[in-house]
Structure formats: C-alpha cells, structure tokens
Amino acid sequence: MGEKDSPEFLKAYPDKQNTKLDSCALCHTGGEYKNANNTAVNMGSCQWCHYRYGYEGKGDIKATLNPYGIDYLNGGRNSDAVKSIALKDSDGDGHNNQSEIDAVSFPGNKEDDPLKKTAPSRIYTRAQLKSLPRHTQFLLMSASKAEDFYAEYTGVALETLLKDAGILESATGIRIYSPDGWSQYHPLYPDPDPALYHVYGDYPTAPYHYDQQADKAKGGWCNYGAASDKGYINNSPINVPGGLKLILAYARNGKNMDPGTLSSTNRLDGEGPYRVIVPQKTVCPPDQPSTASNPDLVWPYKSDWDHSAGSSTRSATIIKVEPLPAGTTDIDLLEAGWEYVEEMKIIIYGAIKEK
Numbered sequence: 001m002g003e004k005d006s007p008e009f010l011k012a013y014p015d016k017q018n019t020k021l022d023s024c025a026l027c028h029t030g031g032e033y034k035n036a037n038n039t040a041v042n043m044g045s046c047q048w049c050h051y052r053y054g055y056e057g058k059g060d061i062k063a064t065l066n067p068y069g070i071d072y073l074n075g076g077r078n079s080d081a082v083k084s085i086a087l088k089d090s091d092g093d094g095h096n097n098q099s100e101i102d103a104v105s106f107p108g109n110k111e112d113d114p115l116k117k118t119a120p121s122r123i124y125t126r127a128q129l130k131s132l133p134r135h136t137q138f139l140l141m142s143a144s145k146a147e148d149f150y151a152e153y154t155g156v157a158l159e160t161l162l163k164d165a166g167i168l169e170s171a172t173g174i175r176i177y178s179p180d181g182w183s184q185y186h187p188l189y190p191d192p193d194p195a196l197y198h199v200y201g202d203y204p205t206a207p208y209h210y211d212q213q214a215d216k217a218k219g220g221w222c223n224y225g226a227a228s229d230k231g232y233i234n235n236s237p238i239n240v241p242g243g244l245k246l247i248l249a250y251a252r253n254g255k256n257m258d259p260g261t262l263s264s265t266n267r268l269d270g271e272g273p274y275r276v277i278v279p280q281k282t283v284c285p286p287d288q289p290s291t292a293s294n295p296d297l298v299w300p301y302k303s304d305w306d307h308s309a310g311s312s313t314r315s316a317t318i319i320k321v322e323p324l325p326a327g328t329t330d331i332d333l334l335e336a337g338w339e340y341v342e343e344m345k346i347i348i349y350g351a352i353k354e355k
C-alpha cells in the first residue's frame with residue numbers, strides 16, 4: 001500500500017492502525033516470477049508490488065491487487081470507497097468486508113476469515129538456537145550478480161530446528177520471510193526442480209574451486225579471504241563433518257553476522273542475525289557476475305549454473321511450515337519484522353504441534 005492509500009483506509013477504520021490490516025497485504029497479493037535463470041522466485045506482497053508496479057509507479061497496479069484492492073480501486077480509491085465496499089464480500093469467503101476488518105482478518109484473502117484461529121507458533125531466541133545441536137559448514141556462496149565468496153557458516157540444521165519445533169507429519173515445505181517482504185519456499189524433500197532447495201537430507205560434497213583470475217584479491221569476482229588460512233588449492237576436497245545441509249546460520253567465519261537494514265533504495269543490506277544457508281544442488285565453480293561477464297576469463301556467467309546464494313534468505317525472521325493446519329490462519333507477519341532482527345528472534349509457525 002502506498003502512502004496515498006494507507007491513510008484512506010485508516011480514515012475509515014482508525015482503530016486498525018498497526019494491525020496486520022495496516023499493510024500492503026490488505027490490498028495486494030504476493031506472487032512469483034521467473035528470474036534470469038528461469039527459476040521461480042517467490043515474493044511477499046511488498047516486494048511483489050515493487051516488482052510488478054515499480055518504485056516509480058509505472059507498472060500495472062492491477063496485477064498486484066487482491067479482490068479487496070480491486071473493489072477499493074473501482075470504488076474510487078478513497079475513504080468513501082472503503083466505506084462503500086464494507087458490506088461486500090470481496091474475497092468470497094462468506095464474511096463481508098466489515099466483519100472481516102472488525103475481526104482483523106484479511107478481506108482480500110479467502111484463506112483468512114474471522115472464524116479461523118492463529119496457527120501454532122514458537123519463538124526462538126539466539127540462546128535457544130545455540131542450545132540446539134550445532135552444524136558448521138564451509139562452502140561456496142555463488143550468486144548471479146553479487147560477489148561470490150567462500151565462508152564457514154555455523155548454525156542449526158533446519159531439519160533439527162523443525163523437529164525441535166514439533167513439525168507435523170502433514171507438513172510438506174517451509175516458506176522463509178525477511179522483514180523487507182522477501183519470501184523463499186523450500187520443500188521438505190528433494191525435488192527435481194533445480195530452483196527448489198530441500199530441507200531434509202544432504203547436499204553433494206563440493207571440491208574447492210580456485211583460479212587466480214577469479215580471486216578478488218587479484219581483481220577477480222570471488223572472495224577467497226575466509227579460505228586463505230585453510231591451505232586449500234584448486235580441486236582440494238572440502239570435508240564438512242555431517243555433510244552440507246540447509247541450515248539456519250547464526251555465525252559467519254566465527255562471528256555474528258551484520259544485522260539486516262533497509263537501504264535508502266529499499267534494498268536489504270547485511271545478512272544477520274540469521275541467514276538460511278543453501279548449498280549448491282549441482283556443484284559449480286564461482287562464475288562471473290551476469291552483469292559483467294568476460295568470455296576471455298575463466299568461469300564466465302552461466303545462467304544454468306547453481307546460484308544457491310540467491311536462495312539463501314538473509315535476515316530471516318519467520319519460518320512458515322506449510323500447509324497451515326485446518327481452521328488456522330497466518331500469524332500477524334508484521335509483528336515479526338524489523339524488531340525481530342533487533343531482538344535476534346525468529347518465529348516458526350504453521351504445521352507444528354500446539355505448545
């Protein structure tokens with residue numbers, strides 16, 4: 001929701017300020033698009049809107065609206081429009097917009113209605129995460145555009161964390177959110193789609209890929225700094241005790257990670273306090289950035305190489321275990337936002353046991 005529309009809604013419903021309805025998700029949907037690698041990228045409503053509509057507002061706004069947002073737009077896009085659609089059931093879930101807003105359920109999402117209760121959840125602090133069995137892995141983080149690097153991440157395997165949270169048999173996957181609106185889906189079990197990185201089981205072991213041309217210290221695109229004291233040479237096997245896994249990391253090269261912040265251009269800087277670390281499903285060397293690939297140098301950018309760093313959610317604050325149990329709805333995602341980054345907390349909710 002832009003600065004223009006939020007006040008119109010709050011004029012009609014002033015007591016709904018700072019509730020989950022006071023957000024983009026009131027009128028906008030999330031979505032999925034195919035990136036340059038032709039892999040599906042999932043976005044929360046904020047990022048989806050920025051992607052489809054553009055920060056300058058040049059795109060097709062209708063492509064981002066849910067049924068409530070469309071009714072609001074067609075009604076005149078002001079506080080009178082909000083009032084005039086109060087008795088409609090925009091999302092067709094059997095509850096009119098007024099009764100949904102009174103109960104703080106989304107009037108544009110039929111999966112949410114006043115009869116549903118909030119799904120079970122558990123909050124983890126840093127101390128609680130560190131009390132779980134620890135997993136450390138040294139690996140390549142290869143990106144499409146950003147700098148590639150080797151690093152040693154320490155944290156807890158997602159599989160271990162989900163078991164600790166009481167994951168239900170009915171669960172099939174998880175969706176991880178950052179407070180900037182980003183979300184990333186992971187199936188529990190291995191999937192043939194190269195863009196879907198699984199939670200359970202190991203990833204292939206990878207050798208160390210070194211080339212002087214790629215070395216950032218010599219003007220290249222891969223930061224080997226963290227590896228310099230490990231004595232690896234090109235093609236050295238990397239031994240990771242316990243194997244490479246999808247982990248929730250709380251340390252990088254033995255140090256806490258910089259907490260995520262939103263830059264002036266709405267980009268997420270930093271990766272802490274917690275980052276999901278996704279190893280490559282297909283072992284590939286650090287390729288050049290897609291934006292500056294030189295065919296005369298080693299490892300030019302290849303769209304079909306594995307750029308798992310791009311799926312390694314930074315500053316993760318929410319893990320949703322899908323599908324939600326019958327009769328339950330999402331927690332208020334806004335509450336687990338930037339203050340969670342600050343307080344170093346993460347919430348797991350959905351298909352987990354009631355505590």
Ligand SMILES: [Ca+2]
Pocket residue numbers: 089090091092093094095096097100107
């Ligand atoms: Ca409804």
Ligand SMILES: [Ca+2]
Pocket residue numbers: 091093100105106107108109110111112113
């Ligand atoms: Ca609804």
Ligand SMILES: [Ca+2]
Pocket residue numbers: 142143144145148286287288289307
């Ligand atoms: Ca790369």
